[in-house]
Amino acid sequence: MSNNLLNGKRGIIFGALDENSIAWKVALKAHEQGGKFVLTNAPIAMRMGEINKLAEKCGTIVIPADATVTEDLAKLVAESTAHLGGKLDFVLHSIGMSPNVRKGKVYTDLNYEWYQKTLDISALSLHKLLQTCMKQEAMNEWGSVLALSYIAAQRAFPGYGDMADAKATLESIVRSFGYYYGTQKKVRINSISQSPTMTTAGSGIKGFDSFFNFADKISPLGNASAESCADYCIALFSDLTRFVTMQNLFHDGGFSNTGISEAMMNEFMSK
């Protein structure tokens, strides 16, 4: 169903790897809502070729960019505004990767080179992207930038490793850059703290299945799906949320405000 919430708006969507990706669902919904956008991902992710199918469905192009490389970002932003025929109204940063988590390195035994990569890919890339957009004056007033986060930014979740530090930094960049971009250009910046979701990035975490089921049992509404996360992104890109900025917004079925659920208690009842 379309309400044309993004009619006349232009954007860039980072992070659609395959049809499970949160960014993939956002792209389909943004298209449905009348938005025009460019898709991008790291050159290495292009090899899978899946993103081209998405581009075809959305009637758009793919411009490869490594989000840690400022030259790539500068080219991407310049080419996107040229292709779309004007400044941007929405940007989705749906990027995350930790070599330590991938290779099973626990938080107390990190490889520090990989740690820096985790921070660069999963957090600093947002700063690099925002700084690039600001320098190129690429965003329209009241534009909306969204990043994806996880509650491990604020609470201890063993298994999430150094990604927790990356998400804490990401949420801080949302606040700090949100201040400057808001005062200078009325651009809003928020992060969505999403439930565990079955995607490539999600299932890279050790014991993800039990993690997923645990969150589902605690949350009064159950885990939020990637599909509903995409709906939330569209609402935040739209003009209906113009004064929301510098926030970390939980999209987690109530998980973050629940101590224990009856469903979970039942698991521990003596039989």
Ligand SMILES: NC(=O)c1ccc[n+]([C@@H]2O[C@H](COP(=O)([O-])OP(=O)(O)OC[C@H]3O[C@@H](n4cnc5c(N)ncnc54)[C@H](O)[C@@H]3O)[C@@H](O)[C@H]2O)c1
């Ligand atoms: N899946 C979950 O459980 C969950 C929960 C909360 C938040 N998130 C966050 O949602 C976002 C999207 O992840 P997803 O779950 O859709 O998984 P995903 O694996 O489909 O998406 C992650 C994307 O990051 C891209 N990426 C990695 N390195 C990059 C680089 N150097 N430059 C550009 N892109 C790069 C990947 O190619 C991929 O498309 C991430 O920020 C993730 O941390 C996921």
